Amino acid sequence: MTAEAEIRPLAESLKSPGMNRSLPARIARGLRAQPTGLVGLLLILIYVGVALFGKHIAPYPYDEMGVGPLLEGPSSAHLFGTDEFGRDVFSRVILGAPISLRIGLFVVVLATLLGSLVGLVSGFAGGWLDEILMRITDIFLSVPAMILAVTVSIALGPSITNLTIGIALARWTIYARLMRSEVLTRKTEDYVLAARSLGASPTRVLLVHILPNSYTSVLVQATLDFGMAILFAAGLSFIGAGAQPPSPEWGAMVAKGRDFIRVGWWITAFPGLAIFGLVLGFNLLGDAVRDALDPRLVE
Amino acid sequence: MSRFIARRLFLQTFVLLGLSVLTFVLMFLVPGDPAASVVVWSAGGVSQEAYQAFREMWGLDKPLHEQYLHYMGNLLRGDLGKSMVSNGPIARDLAAFFPATVELAVVSTFFALLVGIPAGIAAALRRNSLVDHVTRVISLVGVSMPIFWLAVMGIYFFFFKWGLLPSSQRIAISLTPPPTVTGLYTVDALLDGDLVAFKSALNHLIMPSAVLALSAVALIARVTRSSMLEVLRQDYIRTAHAKGLRPRTVVVRHALRNALIPTTTATGLMIGGLLSGAVLTETIFAWPGIGRYAVNAIFYMDRPVVMGVTLLIGVVYSLVNLTVDILVAFLDPRIEY
Numbered sequence: 001m002t003a004e005a006e007i008r009p010l011a012e013s014l015k016s017p018g019m020n021r022s023l024p025a026r027i028a029r030g031l032r033a034q035p036t037g038l039v040g041l042l043l044i045l046i047y048v049g050v051a052l053f054g055k056h057i058a059p060y061p062y063d064e065m066g067v068g069p070l071l072e073g074p075s076s077a078h079l080f081g082t083d084e085f086g087r088d089v090f091s092r093v094i095l096g097a098p099i100s101l102r103i104g105l106f107v108v109v110l111a112t113l114l115g116s117l118v119g120l121v122s123g124f125a126g127g128w129l130d131e132i133l134m135r136i137t138d139i140f141l142s143v144p145a146m147i148l149a150v151t152v153s154i155a156l157g158p159s160i161t162n163l164t165i166g167i168a169l170a171r172w173t174i175y176a177r178l179m180r181s182e183v184l185t186r187k188t189e190d191y192v193l194a195a196r197s198l199g200a201s202p203t204r205v206l207l208v209h210i211l212p213n214s215y216t217s218v219l220v221q222a223t224l225d226f227g228m229a230i231l232f233a234a235g236l237s238f239i240g241a242g243a244q245p246p247s248p249e250w251g252a253m254v255a256k257g258r259d260f261i262r263v264g265w266w267i268t269a270f271p272g273l274a275i276f277g278l279v280l281g282f283n284l285l286g287d288a289v290r291d292a293l294d295p296r297l298v299e
Numbered sequence: 300m301s302r303f304i305a306r307r308l309f310l311q312t313f314v315l316l317g318l319s320v321l322t323f324v325l326m327f328l329v330p331g332d333p334a335a336s337v338v339v340w341s342a343g344g345v346s347q348e349a350y351q352a353f354r355e356m357w358g359l360d361k362p363l364h365e366q367y368l369h370y371m372g373n374l375l376r377g378d379l380g381k382s383m384v385s386n387g388p389i390a391r392d393l394a395a396f397f398p399a400t401v402e403l404a405v406v407s408t409f410f411a412l413l414v415g416i417p418a419g420i421a422a423a424l425r426r427n428s429l430v431d432h433v434t435r436v437i438s439l440v441g442v443s444m445p446i447f448w449l450a451v452m453g454i455y456f457f458f459f460k461w462g463l464l465p466s467s468q469r470i471a472i473s474l475t476p477p478p479t480v481t482g483l484y485t486v487d488a489l490l491d492g493d494l495v496a497f498k499s500a501l502n503h504l505i506m507p508s509a510v511l512a513l514s515a516v517a518l519i520a521r522v523t524r525s526s527m528l529e530v531l532r533q534d535y536i537r538t539a540h541a542k543g544l545r546p547r548t549v550v551v552r553h554a555l556r557n558a559l560i561p562t563t564t565a566t567g568l569m570i571g572g573l574l575s576g577a578v579l580t581e582t583i584f585a586w587p588g589i590g591r592y593a594v595n596a597i598f599y600m601d602r603p604v605v606m607g608v609t610l611l612i613g614v615v616y617s618l619v620n621l622t623v624d625i626l627v628a629f630l631d632p633r634i635e636y
Contacts, residue, residue: 036435139317142613146575147593151325151605154597231445235579238447239594254448258583261455268455272448280443287439 023216030292037288043281051098058091062248071264081266083257089267092248093274099249100230100278103164107229108222110168115175116218122176123183124206134180137173145170149232153241160233160249163242167232171225175218182214216293223289227282234275250275304625311617315610319371322609326602327363357383370606380603382596389607392592397611398482399469400588403580404573405483406508408566411515416562418516419523423531423558424550434520441517446576450510450583457506464506467585471499507584511576515569519562526561530554560630567623571616 031037050057060067066086067078074081080089122133140148152166153159186192187210195209234251236242243249245256250271257268354360358369373380379389422434458466469484470476477487477496485504488497530536531554539549578590585591589608596604 036439135314135317138314139321142314142318142616143321143609144571144575144578144612144616146578146590147597147605147609147612148325150578150594150597151322155326155600227443231443234445235447238445239579239582240598241594251445251447254445254451258451261451262459265452265455268448268451272445272452275445275448276443279445280439283439283443 023219027289027292030288034288034291036284037292040281040284040286040288043277044285047097047101047278047281050094051101054094054097058088058094060088060091062092062095063087063246071260071267073264074266080270081264083264083267084260089253089270092253093250093270096248096250096253096271096274097278099160099243099247100234100275103160103167103233104226104230104282106164107167107171107233108225110164111171111225111229112175112218112222114168115172115177116179116215118172119176119179119181120183120206120211120214123180124187124202124210130180133176137176140169141173143170145232146235149236150239150241153236158241158244160243160247163233163236166236166241167229171229174221174225178217178221179214182217183210186210186213220286220290220293223282224286227279227286230282231275231279300625300628303628304621307621307624311621314617315613318613319374319606319610320367322606323367323370323602324363326600326605327366370603374610379607382604383601384596384599384604389604392604393589393607393611394482396587396589396592399586400574400577400581400590402469402483402485402504403508403511403577403586403588404570406504407512407515407573408570410508410512411519411569412566414512415516415519416523416559419520419562420527420550420555420558422520422524423527426528431524434524438517438520441513444513446510446513447579447583449513450506450580453506453510454583465499465503466506469500469503469586470496471503474499507580507586511573511580514576515573518565518569518572522565523558523562527554527558530558556630560627563623563627563630567620570619574612574616 031041064087067088068082068086070082070086071084072078072082078088078090080093083089083092118133118137122130122137148170149163149166152169153163156162156165192205192209195205200209233242234249234254237249237251238255240255243252245252253271254268254275257264257271260267358366361369370380377390379393381388382392385392418434418437422431425431454466457464465471474496476484477491477493477500480487480490484500485497488494488500536549536554539553540546544553574590577586577588578594580586581588581591582594589611593605593608595601596608
């Protein structure tokens with residue numbers, strides 16, 4: 001056992017800010033303990049690589065028709081076969097990667113920002129403002145996520161941007177609650193009371209003393225939500241409430257392939273597997289991160 | 300306890316009221332114009348007069364708060380209004396479509412608990428064993444799988460390729476649905492003593508409910524595993540073992556009772572997820588439930604229908620969670636209200 005590992009429980013028990021929360025270190029330790037998390041990280045990195053260099057990897061542009069015969073099964077010339085317009089499915093799957101990654105990122109960033117802001121204000125201000133903000137959160141929570149997201153996206157006009165807004169509006173509530181409960185705990189801790197008694201302004205207490213010590217659970221949730229957001233977005237595009245053809249968004253590709261499922265299973269199968277692999281990557285990683293940071297599971 | 304229930308119902312009324320305002324405002328603020336989308340849809344083109352007439356008929360030319368009060372006034376009299384597209388009463392549509400979704404959700408929940416709880420217990424009892432790892436991998440696969448894709452691939456294999464299962468609707472077209480008692484085809488067919496209809500209804504349920512249950516199984520297995528692990532570490536479990544009780548008794552009588560409390564809570568939350576998942580599942584399997592009904596309504600900006608479905612789901616969801624809270628209070632005597 002290293003000296004660092006021996007000191008850690010002591011630091012935990014001191015509960016002082018900064019000492020016990022080297023977040024990257026704890027995550028790294030968790031990943032070492034659980035190799036499935038590393039597998040997840042590797043999967044994600046592969047997808048990111050494909051997204052960044054897709055233009056150089058893909059043999060054809062995603063929308064070029066007639067690069068092969070129509071509806072031909074996988075072959076060495078077209079690894080994932082061709083679709084009903086003679087487009088190369090492999091190229092389309094490759095060029096769909098940045099779309100899904102971007103949706104996941106924007107949803108998580110938007111939802112985290114909005115939710116954290118509401119939670120921070122709600123927990124810190126307390127009183128009637130807290131009451132109002134939390135009831136608004138309750139209302140958003142009671143709308144079925146799918147219906148809220150579809151409504152927003154359809155109403156604003158189905159596109160990837162509006163889809164992102166729709167999903168973020170359906171997901172910010174969880175961050176608001178997490179952030180609020182963190183802030184409520186921190187608010188009564190000695191170092192915050194000390195800062196306040198020294199005359200620090202409320203803004204300073206909030207931003208310098210409370211916020212840096214409150215974001216852990218939000219961060220973990222965000223990791224777990226990444227995969228969820230991608231899955232959700234693909235589902236919305238599948239029913240026509242998101243990316244529109246000829247976009248190589250994977251959910252939209254599965255939807256189109258469904259019409260040709262009897263004559264060309266490959267048009268549906270490969271984009272679906274692409275979604276599955278990416279979401280699995282995020283879930284493997286998120287799972288390991290959560291286990292690493294959940295004190296109840298530490299042996 | 301009854302005070303707690305009364306308080307919850309009272310507060311829930313306000314949340315539902317808020318939900319109605321939110322849904323209403325959401326559909327008003329957005330640029331989508333229901334008059335335009337419905338008139339185009341029904342007439343194949345827009346004439347200015349038809350458009351204006353439609354707006355007046357539905358009161359779309361009135362200010363928002365008047366429209367809202369009008370809607371709520373009707374709602375209080377038990378009138379959910381009519382669909383802008385079909386002109387049929389929404390209450391009748393909901394009565395027809397809701398049982399289909401309930402049937403799907405109940406079978407999925409049953410399936411999820413039947414598989415998820417034993418899997419979670421087995422994984423916890425043999426931590427880090429093969430059983431644990433397999434359960435973990437299966438639940439991660441379950442939550443990572445795009446269910447719409449799984450549904451389409453399922454139709455390809457089980458319907459087109461092997462011809463084992465039907466791909467759409469609730470019952471074979473050649474059969475007449477059983478007389479409506481509960482609205483659940485399987486139950487109604489049994490009540491009617493019609494075994495052929497029962498078999499067909501059951502067959503039609505298998506694929507949609509299995510697909511819908513997948514992520515739910517994963518969730519239940521995970522929650523059960525982690526709460527079981529926590530309970531097994533408690534002192535009273537060690538005491539029970541020390542008393543010389545059979546391990547089986549300790550697990551079933553002592554550990555499981557407490558370990559299932561978080562599972563109960565998760566089941567309530569899961570039902571909300573199932574209702575969302577039903578939107579996709581019902582669309583793919585042409586299952587005539589409220590999920591599909593809602594999506595079609597949203598595409599046409601059919602405001603009264605979207606309002607009706609959202610409120611219905613909101614009511615169901617809050618009742619389910621209230622029931623769960625009451626159930627948990629019974630299971631866990633430490634909780635006081």
